[in-house]
Amino acid sequence: MRGADLIDIKRVLAGYDLDDLSIATLGSHSALQILHGAKKEGFRTIAIVEKRRKWFYEEFAHLIDQMIVVDSWRDVASKDVVLRLRESNAIFIPHGSFVEYIGLDRAESMEVPMFGIRSIFRIEADQRMKMDFLAKAGINIPREYRIGEEFRGPVIVKFPGAKGGRGYFIARTKDEVRRGIKKALEDGLISDEEEALIQEYVIGVPAYYHFFYSPMLKRLEILGADIRYESNADGLHRILPFVRGEIDVSFVVVGNVPLVLRESLLPKIMRYGLNFVRYSQERLPPGVIGPFCLESVIRDDGEIVVFEFSGRIVAGTNIYLTGSPYSHLYWDEPMSVGRRIAREIKLAQEEGKLDEVVT
Ligand SMILES: Nc1ncnc2c1ncn2[C@@H]1O[C@H](COP(=O)(O)OP(=O)(O)O)[C@@H](O)[C@H]1O
Ligand SMILES: [Mg+2]
Numbered sequence: 001m002r003g004a005d006l007i008d009i010k011r012v013l014a015g016y017d018l019d020d021l022s023i024a025t026l027g028s029h030s031a032l033q034i035l036h037g038a039k040k041e042g043f044r045t046i047a048i049v050e051k052r053r054k055w056f057y058e059e060f061a062h063l064i065d066q067m068i069v070v071d072s073w074r075d076v077a078s079k080d081v082v083l084r085l086r087e088s089n090a091i092f093i094p095h096g097s098f099v100e101y102i103g104l105d106r107a108e109s110m111e112v113p114m115f116g117i118r119s120i121f122r123i124e125a126d127q128r129m130k131m132d133f134l135a136k137a138g139i140n141i142p143r144e145y146r147i148g149e150e151f152r153g154p155v156i157v158k159f160p161g162a163k164g165g166r167g168y169f170i171a172r173t174k175d176e177v178r179r180g181i182k183k184a185l186e187d188g189l190i191s192d193e194e195e196a197l198i199q200e201y202v203i204g205v206p207a208y209y210h211f212f213y214s215p216m217l218k219r220l221e222i223l224g225a226d227i228r229y230e231s232n233a234d235g236l237h238r239i240l241p242f243v244r245g246e247i248d249v250s251f252v253v254v255g256n257v258p259l260v261l262r263e264s265l266l267p268k269i270m271r272y273g274l275n276f277v278r279y280s281q282e283r284l285p286p287g288v289i290g291p292f293c294l295e296s297v298i299r300d301d302g303e304i305v306v307f308e309f310s311g312r313i314v315a316g317t318n319i320y321l322t323g324s325p326y327s328h329l330y331w332d333e334p335m336s337v338g339r340r341i342a343r344e345i346k347l348a349q350e351e352g353k354l355d356e357v358v359t
Contacts, residue, residue: 003154005009007031007109007111007189009012009111009113009114009355009359010111010355011353012086012111013104013354013358015086015110016086016113017285018087018089018352018354019128019346020044020047020088021043021044021090021091021186021349022043022044022045022065022066022083022085022088022089022090022091023035023038023044023045023090023091023093023341023342023345024045024046024048024068024088024090024092024093024112024164024220025046025047025048025092025093025095026048026049026073026095026097026098026101026102027045027047027048027049027050027053027056027057027075027096027100028053028097028101028218028317029096029097029158029242029313029315030095030313030314030315030317030337030338031047031057032063032318033046033313033317033318033321033336033337034093034095034313034338034341034342035063035064035171035338035339036058036063036321036336036338036339037337037338037339037340037341037342038122038341038342039107040339040343041339041343041345042346043172043209043342043346044065044066044088045063045064045065045343046064046065046068046085046088046090047064047067047068047256048067048068048070048081048130049067049068049069049070050069050070050071050072050222051069051070051071054067054069054263060113060276062311066088068081068084068085071103074102074103074106074111074222076101076102076106077102077106077107077109077110077227078120081179082095082110082111082112084236084293085112086111089147090112090113091112091113091114091115091260091345091354091358092110092112092113092114092115093114093115093313093341094107094114094115094116095310095312095313095315096310096313096315097277098255098312099121099124099125102265104121104122105120106124107273108121108122108133109219113339113358113359114286114358114359115284115290115345115358116290116312116357116358116359117280117287117289117311118150118285118313118359119284119357120280120284121140121289121357123284123309123311124310124311125160126160126207126307127128127158127160127197128157130308131144131197131199131308133279133283133309133316134276134306134308134309134320136209136279136283136319137275137278137279137280138275138279139272139275139276139294139306140303140305140306140307141198141303141306141307142199142202142307143176143199144197144199144200144201144203144262145176145198145199145200145232146196147178147181147193147196147198148174148178149345150174151174151198151200151202153196153200153203154170154172154201155170155171155199155200155201156169156170156198156199156200157169157170157171157177157180157181157196157197157198157199157202158199159184159189159190159195159196159197159249160190160194160195164337167184167189168250168251169248170201170226170248170249175221177200178196178300179251181193184196184221184300186206193306194198196248199307200234200305201269202297202299203297203299204297204298204299204304204305205227205272205297205305206227206268206295206296206297207225207226207227207229207259207261207297207298207300208225208226208227208256208259208282208293208295208296208314208316208354209222209224209225209269209272209273209293209294209296209317210222210223210224210225210226210293210314210320210337211223211273211276211291211292211293211294211319211323212290212291212292212337212340213277213287213289213290213292214290214322214344214347215230215286215289215353215356215357216324216344216347216348216351216353216357218298218346220270220274220277220325221327221330221340222266222269222273222326223272223291223320223324223326223327223330223340224258224315224316224317224319224324224325224326224327224335224337225258225260225261225314225324225326226256226257226258226259226317226319227256227257227258227259228253228255228256228257229253229254229255229256229257229318230250230251230253231253231254232249232250232252233250233251236249236330237278242249251271254292255308256315256316256318256319257319257322258319258320258327259307262300265298265302268302268304269294269304271293272306273294276288276292276294276309286356288311289356289357289358289359290312290313290340290344290357291312291313291314291317291337291340291341292309292310292311292312293309293310293314293316294306294309295307295308295309295310313337313338313341317336317337317338317344320337320338320348321334321338322334322336323335323336327340344357
């Protein structure tokens with residue numbers, strides 16, 4: 001049995017003073033946005049920070065009521081930190097770096113009420129399960145190939161647990177795929193060639209959509225979209241004639257660029273978001289809660305191909321601290337995703353339904 005099945009968050013919540021909640025997160029990724037939003041909605045805030053970054057978060061002391069300093073991220077799920085969070089009636093907000101920093105098992109079994117569903121962590125951690133989830137939800141995904149299979153056009157080869165696309169490579173032929181996988185085995189990146197996912201490299205414009213499903217309002221909101229700026233993929237075109245074939249392409253995220261979509265693309269994007277919500281409710285009841293992101297490439301004929309998802313707040317939302325053109329359509333006030341999370345907690349708190357937004 002997994003950690004997530006063993007813990008009883010409802011029991012922890014029963015011990016909370018529900019009129020005196022705090023919102024807590026890890027000092028990284030989208031923490032400043034989350035803390036800022038929590039403050040705007042009137043919550044007390046807690047930042048768990050690594051010792052080496054404490055000085056940086058102290059610069060934002062006006063957003064942080066309590067700082068819990070850890071020597072390393074591994075200590076986040078320790079008894080001591082968990083108890084301190086519970087003493088402050090903390091709701092923990094997992095963001096995109098949470099599982100990566102503290103590890104899947106510890107993340108799943110951390111005994112603090114978490115905004116969102118933790119059952120999705122394990123699916124996200126596995127490339128194949130992730131793609132299978134999207135396909136079953138009725139979302140268009142890239143073609144997948146087996147080792148040795150012929151293909152047309154470039155493929156991208158992905159490994160499990162790769163951070164920021166590190167270790168991924170692009171190949172033009174099945175022999176290049178074989179060589180790359182052999183090297184990954186030698187380098188210890190994978191222990192079995194079956195772990196490599198060989199995917200059609202979709203040519204088009206990358207676009208990432210920020211969704212928020214509200215169990216309180218029973219609606220899906222699209223709160224923004226971005227393009228991820230990735231090194232060196234996004235730098236190569238500047239000197240393409242010079243580097244053609246001489247440099248390996250990599251996808252380390254350096255930042256995000258705002259994107260407003262053609263309105264005629266929105267219905268399809270919204271349909272994908274709704275499909276995701278519906279399938280998550282079937283497969284992982286009660287289904288997705290709060291922010292999630294679909295990562296796609298849009299081809300020249302308008303086809304949208306989704307190559308991954310994130311079940312939590314993504315860093316691309318940091319662009320919209322004061323709201324996005326989309327968030328204004330729903331809220332007409334500066335509504336970041338961080339603030340939207342706090343708003344949902346507030347709505348749940350007011351209706352005595354906090355147990356419907358945390359797991
Ligand atoms: N099938 C694909 N076609 C085109 N580009 C892709 C594809 N899959 C991934 N990419 C590019 O590689 C980057 C990293 O891939 P992703 O699967 O999102 O891994 P990570 O887990 O590191 O975020 C993406 O942000 C995108 O730019
Ligand atoms: Mg990604």
